[in-house]
Amino acid sequence: MNSKTCIERMKARDVKPTAVRILVLEALLLCRNAVSVADLEAALVTVDKSTIFRTLNLFLEHHLVHAVDDGSGSMKYEVCEGADGCSLSDMHVHFHCEACNRTLCLKSVHLPDVGLPPGYEITSANYTIKGLCDKCSKRRQ
């Protein structure tokens, strides 16, 4: 259904749209939150773990997705929204729920700009907050 937009996204970033890559990108677009390789493995039973890894790394290099380290032990991936990949200022804060193990995108909260000392070069940044999401904090009481 949205395989067309998938293919277009890939072509726009110089990624050859193979069958597996379309499956991976579709799966990524389907989930609203940041997902792990294990999540993708479960969703795409026919595709091998190493292939998913290599595909995600390819997507990362071509700025189709970005990686979110939520401190859960496994990296999460998310499709870039900007037309030209994600710039740092487009990146948002993530919330990792320690109860349900989901990583939610707080898209409204952009990464606050911090003044780095001179000479420092930024390549990426990650602001992740851990705790309980609204659903889990309610359930606990």
Added chain:
Amino acid sequence: MNSKTCIERMKARDVKPTAVRILVLEALLLCRNAVSVADLEAALVTVDKSTIFRTLNLFLEHHLVHAVDDGSGSMKYEVCEGADGCSLSDMHVHFHCEACNRTLCLKSVHLPDVGLPPGYEITSANYTIKGLCDKCSKRRQ
């Protein structure tokens, strides 16, 4: 030399100061930056890896140290500065240099407060910036 302050710190947080724990805490206090278990293992050749882990986890529970996930693949640890452990507002931004693999504490840059949606409970937060530190960015040119 500062083993006395080590013992005091532990007692203040209800941690029995054993020989190994003093060694670990001393080593942590010695380094100005956040260090990994591997770093501590190298510094304390007589102490087993699993013991260092368990010691750090004990320290974490008792708020003697806090963990910094710098996205390098190995967790880093740092002694809490506040008298009463680290509150969230005392936490600072970290910079991980991808060239020299050090994790520097930008102690002057406190974690910017973000407005979370209602119902969310925070237990910890991590803001890590990756890139090149001043020394490595100079060396590259």
Added chain:
DNA sequence: AGATTCCTGCAACCGAGTTGCAAAAAAGAG
């Protein structure tokens, strides 16, 4: 001293991520 509890070292294990290699698929040449 003897019993109990806590701490530590060792070895084995787990899971995320990576790599080498060969088979399969796609692209290109004639």
Added chain:
DNA sequence: CTCTTTTTTGCAACTCGGTTGCAGGAATCT
């Protein structure tokens, strides 16, 4: 269309950070 070359994929084996079970040792208590 067929043969060759390149790219992609699956499999298995591996690395490494982190964890766990267990037994020996140290400390604490009576």
